[in-house]
Amino acid sequence: MSAVLLLVLGLGGMAAGYFIYSRFIAERVYQLDPAFRTPAHQFEDGIDFVPTNRFVLWGHHFTSVAGAAPIVGPAIAVIWGWLPAFLWVVLGTVFFAGVHDSGAIWASVRNRARSVGSLTGDVVGKRARSVFMIVIFLVLLMVNAVFGVVIARLLINNPGAVVPIWGAIAVALVIGQLIYRFRIGLGLVSVLGVVALYGLIFIGPSVPVALPETVMGLSSNAAWILILFTYAAVASLLPVWVLLQPRDYINGLQLFVGLILLYGAVVVANPTVVAPMINDDVPAGTPPLLPLLFVTIACGAISGFHGLVASGTTSKQLNKETDARFVGYFGAVGEGALALGAIIAATAGFASLADWQVVYSSFGEGGVQAFVDGGAAILSAGTGLDAEVAGTMLTVMAALFAGTTMDTGLRLQRYIFQEWGEIYKINWMHRPLPATLLAVGCCVLLAFGAGGADGSGGLLIWPLFGTTNQLLAGLTLLVVTVMLVRLGRPTIFTLAPLIFLLVMTLAALLLQLKEFFEKADWFLFGLDLVVLVAAVLVTLECVAVLRRSRNVGEEAET
Known part of the structure; x- marks a missing residue:
């Protein structure tokens, strides 16, 4: 199987999804309104x-x-063969x-940019909100x-x-100032940022940085984890335009440049996919x-974490409601393209089937x-790049995206x-600094406890x-579907994916429950x-709310 054919079919399917299917969803289902005043303007x-340029x-x-x-999941799932992973990534993305x-962006924007967990209380009920927010908290705890x-x-x-990963933060800080303080055009800033990032990538291997084996009695792994959480705590308190937006934006450009290079190398080298299409001889x-x-390929096909970002930070920065199509749907296409690259790298980047096995x-x-x-x-x-530089580039790509997440x-x-x-009237918890300390404390407690x-x-x-994570995606689609029912709009386009997700997720949870029981892993x-x-x-x-909403709609029509 030619990797080029896999590339063309995958990207072609996702492009068709964005240009055709997403337009239909935006206009007929969500009915995005360019005149609607978004929370970014209402509560600026x-x-x-912060009202933000859609790019x-x-x-x-x-x-x-x-x-x-979206790198880890697909690169693990190809153990079943490249075809199942490929189909789920492409069809799941579209x-x-x-x-x-x-849909999560639209639902949040229409509800004062509240998170999907919080608005569940209004859309579904207080009991559902309480349980839903526990699931959300667990997902965020796992991710962080x-x-x-x-x-x-x-x-x-x-x-x-190390140098390019941490240097990217300095680049992002400068870019934020150039865009928002000095009002320099986005095109010039984008070019400067990408050049700076790739300059750091080429410099990195010549100035390797390693912590000592022990730092103040801690292993180097533990020291890096504490440094990362300290940085993330500070970053989470800064205004979004200072670091979060520019860091994410320039990393997005860096990824696309990296993907273009990787995809270009695939076209030039035309490697063979050595992994089996369907693996009938999986390891014991x-x-x-x-x-x-x-559930192995969560991010890269659909992911509940996306709904948290969409309704947590993205909805607070949406300039126009119609931007939800580009930001949300095309954002998913970008992740699908990354997952496709991971599948190709993990199946065609080996000399033979034996090496892959x-x-x-x-x-x-x-x-x-x-x-x-x-x-x-x-x-x-495909490009003649030094193998060490190429490896550093891909390592930086993976680390930067893990860092922004x-x-x-x-x-x-x-x-x-x-x-x-806010819900339970605990005033001190409503302030940013105590809430951040609680968030970091939970992560550190899990990490070291x-x-x-x-x-x-x-x-x-x-x-x-x-x-x-997939359960969270299904529950987010449930909230969106309930909103659509109440508005009298088509629901099959959200209802079909959520039923599929809930069935697969519940089956996976039951399967894992059996596995944990047999291993006596009681935690x-x-x-x-x-x-x-x-x-x-x-x-x-x-389900109860859906039934009630449908009944109310039918009574209103009669």
Whole structure:
């Protein structure tokens, strides 16, 4: 199988989805109104509510939702063969993720930019809101704790990437000043930013940076994790235009340049996909493709975390309601393109099937390292880049996106505590600094309480991320569907994806529950049970509301 054919079919399908299907969804289903006054204008405060150019906001949304997950998930899921992963990424992006992301933005914008968890109280009910926000909190806790570990390990394993990863923050700070203080055109700023980022990538390998094995009694891994959480806490308190927006925007451009280089190398080198189309000889212990494929590839097809970003930070910066199509749906397409690149790198970046099988010797293998190694081999063959530089570029790409997701994730976790403060009338919790300290404290407690001195405790609950994340996506679609029913608009385009997601997610939760029981892993067993009960409760609440809304609509027509 030619990797070029896979590339053309994948990108062609996503492009058709954006230019045709997203227009239909925006005009006929969500009925986006350019004259609607968005919360960014209504509550403009220069900190969280900031009307933003749609290209800059697209960069924020896309890079916040992308992270490392659309690389990790697909690069693991190809163990079942490249075809299932390819179909789920392309079809999931077009019919699931784009509809979900733009819908979450629309729902939040129409409700004063409240998070999807908070507005559930109005749309569904207070009981559903309480359970829903627990699920949201768990997802954010998993993302923040685990991405801290992922970035720390990338920094340790690739010391040549330290300078470009941290240098990107300085570049973003300068870009924010150029755009908002000095009003320099976005085109010139974009070029300068991309040149600076890639200049750092080429410099990085010549000035490797590594922490000592122990820092004040802590391992280098633990030290990096604490540094990352300190940075994320500060970043989450800064006005969005200072760091979050420009960092996300320039990283988005960097990713597209990186993807163009990777895709160009695929076209030039025309590597062969050595992995099987359907793998009938999976390693022992590999779980069944159904339903695990649909929770292993979460980000890159559809992801509940996207709804948190869409309704948490993106909706507060939307300049015009019609921008939701470009920012939300096209943001999902960007992530789908990254997931497609991960599939190609992890299946065509190996010399032979035997080499591929050595890496994929057990379920869970592959991931970021398969993307970096396979992608570097393709880049080196197609562009003539030095293999070390190519590997550094892809490592920086993965780490920067994990970092921007962590930035946004901690800000969102702060919003959750602030919303809890508002809901339960706890005034001190409603303030940014205490809420941020609570958010960081929970992440550090998980990292070091469950992981010991190494700080890798987030990995303990990571096996439940896929199911919890996809459950959240289904529940977000439920909220959007209820709103559509009440407005008398078509619901099949959100109802069909949410039914599919809930069925697959509940099946995966039950399968994992059995696995945890057999392993006597009572912590994950109990947590799985909590998520499963939450899923059933919120689903039942939403079904009841859907029925009532439909009945009211039918009575109004008669």
